[in-house]
Amino acid sequence: MFRVLMTAMLLFVVIRFRQPCADAVGQFVAGYDEQQQPTPPETQAGQVTPQPGGQGFIEITPDMSDKDIEKAFQELKAQAAQRKAASPAAPATVTPPATP
Numbered sequence: 884m885f886r887v888l889m890t891a892m893l894l895f896v897v898i899r900f901r902q903p904c905a906d907a908v909g910q911f912v913a914g915y916d917e918q919q920q921p922t923p924p925e926t927q928a929g930q931v932t933p934q935p936g937g938q939g940f941i942e943i944t945p946d947m948s949d950k951d952i953e954k955a956f957q958e959l960k961a962q963a964a965q966r967k968a969a970s971p972a973a974p975a976t977v978t979p980p981a982t983p
Contacts, residue, residue: 941955
């Protein structure tokens with residue numbers, strides 16, 4: 884008789900507290916989900932989103948062949964080399980340590 888009574892009480896408790904417990908767990912889990920959503924790249928400090936057609940950007944589309952992709956990379960390398968040659972190199976200055 885004791886087992887039947889305890890089983891009935893346990894069943895009552897499970898049915899009675901099912902919904903409030905489910906709501907609390909749902910809010911708990913949803914609270915962590917909102918905090919861990921990444922921010923869009925354009926709003927993060929110090930990060931620049933490259934635009935198609937800009938320097939250092941290659942737009943690769945699904946219809947491009949391997950040769951087209953290789954050609955685009957070669958063009959990008961050539962542009963980078965031209966920019967590097969056009970920019971003046973800063974002279975390296977070394978300051979010797981002071982002798983006492």
